[in-house]
Amino acid sequence: QVRLVQSGAEVKKPGASVKVSCKASGYTFTSSYMHWVRQAPGQGLEWMGIIDPSGGGATYPQKFQGRVTMTRDTSTSTVYMEMTSLRSEDTAVYYCARGLGDVWGQGTTVTVSS
Amino acid sequence: EIVLTQSPGTLSLSPGERATLSCRASQSVNSNYLIWYQQKPGQAPRLLIYGASSRATGIPDRFSGSGSGTDFTLTISRLEPEDFAVYYCRQYGSSPQTFGQGTKVEIK
Numbered sequence: 001q002v003r004l005v006q007s008g009a010e011v012k013k014p015g016a017s018v019k020v021s022c023k024a025s026g027y028t029f030t031s032s033y034m035h036w037v038r039q040a041p042g043q044g045l046e047w048m049g050i051i052d053p054s055g056g057g058a059t060y061p062q063k064f065q066g067r068v069t070m071t072r073d074t075s076t077s078t079v080y081m082e083m084t085s086l087r088s089e090d091t092a093v094y095y096c097a098r099g100l101g102d103v104w105g106q107g108t109t110v111t112v113s114s
Numbered sequence: 115e116i117v118l119t120q121s122p123g124t125l126s127l128s129p130g131e132r133a134t135l136s137c138r139a140s141q142s143v144n145s146n147y148l149i150w151y152q153q154k155p156g157q158a159p160r161l162l163i164y165g166a167s168s169r170a171t172g173i174p175d176r177f178s179g180s181g182s183g184t185d186f187t188l189t190i191s192r193l194e195p196e197d198f199a200v201y202y203c204r205q206y207g208s209s210p211q212t213f214g215q216g217t218k219v220e221i222k
Contacts, residue, residue, distance in 0.1 A: 035211075037159075045151075045159065045202055045213040061115070061210035095158055100149060100206070102170060104158035 002026035004096050004105035011111045012086050019082040020108045022096035029077035030054040032099040036070065036081045038092040039107075048094075051079055086112045116141055116205050118214035126222040133190040135217045137203035142183045144207030150179055150188045151202045153216075159202065163188065193219070 007021040022034065036048040049060035051070040058070040064083075072079045079096060093107040117140040127133055137148065146166040151159035161170040163179035166186055176191040190197055198221050203214040 037213075044216045045153075045204070047204070047211045047213060050211070059209055097158075100164045100170075101151060101159060101161045101204070107158055 002098070002103050004098065004103055006094075006096060006105040006108045009109040009111070011113065014087055014112055014114055016086050016112075017082060017084040018086060018110050019080055020094050020096075020110070022079045022081070022105050024053075024077045024079070024098070027098075029074060034070075034072075034079045035097045035099075035101070036068075037095045037097055039095070040089070040092040043092075046092075048081070053077075053079060083110075086110075088112050115210055116143065116208060116212050118203050118205060118212055120201075120203060120214035120217045122217060123215075124218045124220060126220050127193055128222045129193050129195055131193050133188075133193055133197070133219055135188040135190075135201055135219075137181075137186040137188070137214050139184040139186070139205060143186075143205045146182050146186075147205060147207035148179075148181070148186050149204045149206060150177075151204065152197075152199045153202065154199045162201075190219075195221075 003025050005023045010018050012018050030053045033050050035050050038046050051058040053072045069082045091112050093109050095107050096105040119138045121136045148166045150163040153159045162177050167179045178189045180187050200216045200218045202216045
């Protein structure tokens, strides 16, 4: 079946970087865009950007430009989301989601704390 | 950036009642590219409706979406116990894609 499996929880100090992975299976990896969405504790959903697994091109909202990079590895059907200069406000659950959001990863909790 | 405003913030209803959720956009959503999701505590969102009115695979027909331009509605015709959750709209017609802040449907 179609699955997205994300990497495990991370605890980081302010100013550090984090890289979260999302491994796809059960479908043609390059056929669907992948989105990243985050959710701070008790808050709503926030769109972080989109990557085309076929060509590798990515688009980010202005809020994340320069701090977030999305990449992919077609040999392992995996997309990555790296965020730099972490601050406490980045503490959240980070999700990858296929296309319109018919399939989601299980979420990766990133905690930023000194 | 298109701002999506959902109302009400919380809807208190009883099982069997009808729920009507609103999502209003600050400007017209291209091609009515609007999605509705359901999210339960500790879970990832679940796709309900895309293209404003098309039900996703496996979604019961008590869920329906309508609207166009700047005003969209999610209707749950008769609430089942499993429908009490938070609902989000998202527009994917222009970049950056954006989410509404959510409507919580709670048991009265």
